[in-house]
Amino acid sequence: xxxxxxxxxxxxxxxxxxxxxxxxxxxxxxxxxxxxxxxxxxxxxxxxxxxxxxxxxxxxxxxxxxxxxxxxxxxxxxxxxxxxxxxxxxxxxxxxxxxxxxxxxxxxxxxxxxxxxxxxxxxxxxxxxxxxxxxxxxxxxxxxxxxxxxxxxxxxxxxxxxxxxxxxxxxxxxxxxxxxxxxxxxxxxxxxxxxxxxxxxxxxxxxxxxxxxxxxxxxxxxxxxxxxxxxxxxxxxxxxxxxxxxxxxxxxxxxxxxxxxxxxxxxxxxxxxxxxxxxxxxxxxxxxxxxxxxxxxxxxxxxxxxxxxxxxxxxxxxxxxxxxxxxxxxxxxxxxxxxxxxxxxxxxxxxxxxxxxxxxxxxxxxxxxxxxxxxxxxxxxxxxxxxxxxxxxxxxxxxxxxxxxxxxxxxxxxxxxxxxxxxxxxxxxxxxxxxxxxxxxxxxxxxxxxxxxxxxxxxxxxxxxxxxxxxxxxxxxxxxxxxxxxxxxxxxxxxxxxxxxxxxxxxxxxxxxxxxxxxxxxxxxxxxxxxxxxxxxxxxxxxxxxxxxxxxxxxxxxxxxxxxxxxxxxxxxxxxxxxxxxxxxxxxxxxxxxxxxxxxxxxxxxxxxxxxxxxxxxxxxxxxxxxxxxxxxxxxxxxxxxxxxxxxxxxxxxxxxxxxxxxxxxxxxxxxxxxxxxxxxxxxxxxxxxxxxxxxxxxxxxxxxxxxxxxxxxxxxxxxxxxxxxxxxxxxxxxxxxxxxxxxxxxxxxxxxxxxxxxxxxxxxxxxxxxxxxxxxxxxxxxxxxxxxxxxxxxxxxxxxxxxxxxxxxxxxxxxxxxxxxxxxxxxxxxxxxxxxxxxxxxxxxxxxxxxxxxxxxxxxxxxxxxxxxxxxxx
Ligand code: PEP
Ligand code: MG
Numbered sequence: 001x002x003x004x005x006x007x008x009x010x011x012x013x014x015x016x017x018x019x020x021x022x023x024x025x026x027x028x029x030x031x032x033x034x035x036x037x038x039x040x041x042x043x044x045x046x047x048x049x050x051x052x053x054x055x056x057x058x059x060x061x062x063x064x065x066x067x068x069x070x071x072x073x074x075x076x077x078x079x080x081x082x083x084x085x086x087x088x089x090x091x092x093x094x095x096x097x098x099x100x101x102x103x104x105x106x107x108x109x110x111x112x113x114x115x116x117x118x119x120x121x122x123x124x125x126x127x128x129x130x131x132x133x134x135x136x137x138x139x140x141x142x143x144x145x146x147x148x149x150x151x152x153x154x155x156x157x158x159x160x161x162x163x164x165x166x167x168x169x170x171x172x173x174x175x176x177x178x179x180x181x182x183x184x185x186x187x188x189x190x191x192x193x194x195x196x197x198x199x200x201x202x203x204x205x206x207x208x209x210x211x212x213x214x215x216x217x218x219x220x221x222x223x224x225x226x227x228x229x230x231x232x233x234x235x236x237x238x239x240x241x242x243x244x245x246x247x248x249x250x251x252x253x254x255x256x257x258x259x260x261x262x263x264x265x266x267x268x269x270x271x272x273x274x275x276x277x278x279x280x281x282x283x284x285x286x287x288x289x290x291x292x293x294x295x296x297x298x299x300x301x302x303x304x305x306x307x308x309x310x311x312x313x314x315x316x317x318x319x320x321x322x323x324x325x326x327x328x329x330x331x332x333x334x335x336x337x338x339x340x341x342x343x344x345x346x347x348x349x350x351x352x353x354x355x356x357x358x359x360x361x362x363x364x365x366x367x368x369x370x371x372x373x374x375x376x377x378x379x380x381x382x383x384x385x386x387x388x389x390x391x392x393x394x395x396x397x398x399x400x401x402x403x404x405x406x407x408x409x410x411x412x413x414x415x416x417x418x419x420x421x422x423x424x425x426x427x428x429x430x431x432x433x434x435x436x437x438x439x440x441x442x443x444x445x446x447x448x449x450x451x452x453x454x455x456x457x458x459x460x461x462x463x464x465x466x467x468x469x470x471x472x473x474x475x476x477x478x479x480x481x482x483x484x485x486x487x488x489x490x491x492x493x494x495x496x497x498x499x500x501x502x503x504x505x506x507x508x509x510x511x512x513x514x515x516x517x518x519x520x521x522x523x524x525x526x527x528x529x530x531x532x533x534x535x536x537x538x539x540x541x542x543x544x545x546x547x548x549x550x551x552x553x554x555x556x557x558x559x560x561x562x563x564x565x566x567x568x569x570x571x572x573x574x575x576x577x578x579x580x581x582x583x584x585x586x587x588x589x590x591x592x593x594x595x596x597x598x599x600x601x602x603x604x605x606x607x608x609x610x611x612x613x614x615x616x617x618x619x620x621x622x623x624x625x626x627x628x629x630x631x632x633x634x635x636x637x638x639x640x641x642x643x644x645x646x647x648x649x650x651x652x653x654x655x656x657x658x659x660x661x662x663x664x665x666x667x668x669x670x671x672x673x674x675x676x677x678x679x680x681x682x683x684x685x686x687x688x689x690x691x692x693x694x695x696x697x698x699x700x701x702x703x704x705x706x707x708x709x710x711x712x713x714x715x716x717x718x719x720x721x722x723x724x725x726x727x728x729x730x731x732x733x734x735x736x737x738x739x740x741x742x743x744x745x746x747x748x749x750x751x752x753x754x755x756x757x758x759x760x761x762x763x764x765x766x767x768x769x770x771x772x773x774x775x776x777x778x779x780x781x782x783x784x785x786x787x788x789x790x791x792x793x794x795x796x797x798x799x800x801x802x803x804x805x806x807x808x809x810x811x812x813x814x815x816x817x818x819x820x821x822x823x824x825x826x827x828x829x830x831x832x833x834x835x836x837x838x839x840x841x842x843x844x845x846x847x848x849x850x851x852x853x854x855x856x857x858x859x860x861x862x863x864x865x866x867x868x869x870x871x872x873x874x875x
Pocket of ligand 2: 767
């Protein structure tokens with residue numbers, strides 16, 4: 001039998017999400033539940049994948065199945081495409097496995113043509129509506145399917161309104177719209193060189209193709225990369241009988257959530273517009289009514305909707321986001337899905353669903369995306385500073401959080417400014433899917449138009465970015481790059497503003513922020529995660545302050561303390577430079593002696609902050625030239641300090657130049673050349689540990705980590721100095737303590753000979769930043785310049801420096817784990833590269849049996865939750 005690519009709604013169910021996409025699977029499920037769903041069919045994600053495999057061509061067998069399903073759908077509806085009496089119309093919408101709001105394209109009223117529009121006018125007795133539907137269809141089809149600039153149509157519509165001297169679309173009558181349709185078709189013919197297609201089958205195939213094509217548009221690619229959605233999934237296409245929310249005053253359309261997606265409050269939440277089609281609500285062009293209003297306006301419909309909403313939530317055991325249309329007083333469900341929500345809402349809903357007995361704790365933690373927590377971990381406004389600030393305007397609190405940044409008015413400008421290291425707030429009339437990259441780069445998003453379910457609001461909530469939407473008091477002029485308040489104050493590009501996404505307040509100044517805390521529902525969910533996870537979570541921290549922050553976020557140790565960061569401080573760099581340019585061992589030892597007490601104090605501070613939790617201290621790693629002076633005044637000062645001639649010092653500095661410092665004299669190679677560095681650092685580690693134990697009673701077992709090892713003998717050479725020094729310090733202090741010496745695995749060779757290295761190393765920590773750099777063979781510092789080409793050309797789907805390349809680098813890690821354990825079964829294994837805080841990498845680390853992951857303090861809760869997800873998902 002031929003492979004099945006097209007499914008009627010009644011042939012599917014919720015379990016077929018991979019094949020039918022989220023929307024298709026849920027339409028099928030709602031059909032099975034007996035809910036009022038306009039019927040239709042889904043073209044599967046496999047058809048999309050096949051379209052790309054076949055060189056962007058829809059196969060004949062798929063076309064045949066589409067026509068067949070179309071005929072069956074006509075039969076169910078009792079209407080026919082292009083019927084001059086009672087024409088059948090459909091919507092065509094994308095629907096991938098994971099919802100991608102605003103990323104893909106929708107076409108409504110497909111099937112309309114010059115004959116059908118007359119039939120529709122006659123049958124409904126409402127020619128205005130018929131022509132309005134037709135003109136919308138031509139516009140959408142031209143824009144989405146044929147990529148004709150939609151401005152051309154907007155201008156034409158505006159011209160019709162101007163000619164009549166009216167402001168609103170609704171003030172145009174049937175004859176006006178008939179004229180608009182004529183003009184629209186002229187635009188189409190001019191732009192395409194052919195007539196607007198009159199054959200519904202042709203329209204449908206073009207539309208399905210457009211949805212497939214849109215899977216690969218640049219904004220979809222960006223969204224996929226941000227959300228870890230592989231290109232291979234493809235999108236499904238849903239073709240569904242149209243129902244009309246714009247047929248008169250007993251019609252309408254809306255979107256609603258079973259709980260508040262900003263706060264999680266258990267209350268039907270949403271908005272609707274009477275006499276409108278779906279895109280009017282989502283586009284945020286007209287400002288809709290809150291859903292509670294519907295209870296007064298159409299009590300029966302409201303009751304029915306509320307009941308359905310509750311039954312869907314109970315069925316899916318999750319907060320639902322639904323779209324509905326009312327046609328002639330009758331309710332239809334167009335979509336339901338697990339709703340996107342802010343992090344605080346996700347936490348509250350997870351906790352409430354457990355309290356309500358609907359979910360177990362294990363199920364509930366899966367309702368909170370680890371990455372989402374990020375928005376809770378960053379600073380909030382300082383309450384006192386906030387009290388003193390006076391808002392300049394108020395909009396809708398569309399996505400909570402505090403944002404403070406410089407104003408930019410286009411996505412491009414915002415992206416560029418953020419890339420230059422600036423904090424950015426993006427202000428737009430309204431956002432559109434093209435703005436996605438700029439929105440992602442921004443601390444906060446401000447729009448003048450649009451409601452709580454406008455594009456900006458939905459996308460911002462999904463990203464966990466603060467958003468104030470629909471701030472009509474502000475005049476945002478994107479061309480002039482200005483924002484003007486009601487009392488005439490003008491803000492320009494680059495001016496600082498602050499947004500409070502929880503109140504909707506906009507401030508014309510930078511407001512001080514303060515650190516976040518893990519309390520309430522957040523703490524409850526983290527408690528569940530901790531009781532479930534197997535992996536330990538450590539942090540990368542180089543200062544007592546970072547260590548304390550990480551402890552507050554639940555870190556269970558330090559997995560990486562980069563000692564070099566301690567030497568950049570103004571009062572230390574001079575001694576460091578002196579150490580580097582020393583010509584003799586004696587000179588170097590003299591300089592190191594200056595560094596020793598500072599380093600020791602640093603370590604004591606960190607041990608104290610970590611209260612006896614394990615601390616891994618990594619010895620000096622970066623290429624030394626990073627510390628060298630370049631400024632002539634600094635060079636002169638250093639020469640004086642060292643009683644050297646300026647020219648001589650300049651010569652030494654030049655001699656330290658390396659063509660490829662990342663692969664140069666760094667890591668353990670420094671200690672091989674200058675063992676006295678390792679000696680000083682060992683002394684600092686051990687003295688600090690012994691003194692801290694004496695002062696505090698903490699149980700401290702220092703872990704000394706040698707970086708960039710590629711050979712067992714190399715490690716042994718450095719380790720011998722470490723052990724000798726440690727023993728000496730303990731003898732001097734008259735106190736024996738336990739300590740460990742291990743290594744980073746960050747040179748591919750080390751992974752390959754990990755069994756040999758484990759003979760010397762008591763622990764491994766995977767330095768996946770360097771391991772990625774050296775496995776791919778591209779520089780950490782330069783890859784950013786060309787990786788974008790790899791994403792747009794679909795060679796890579798994600799940044800291998802952010803999300804571990806499991807097929808390549810991951811294979812090395814796995815191999816090293818197995819080899820290491822073969823030699824030393826109890827070897828401690830962790831990861832401390834940037835990947836340690838990436839949820840998908842954390843799951844990988846769990847699957848290969850690492851003992852811990854280590855990440856920056858702000859990602860500790862994310863890693864804790866991801867580690868728990870890993871356990872639940874693996875069951
Ligand atoms: C690494 O290479 O992954 C690592 C943690 O070390 P650094 O980033 O300091 O090179
Ligand atoms: Mg490294």
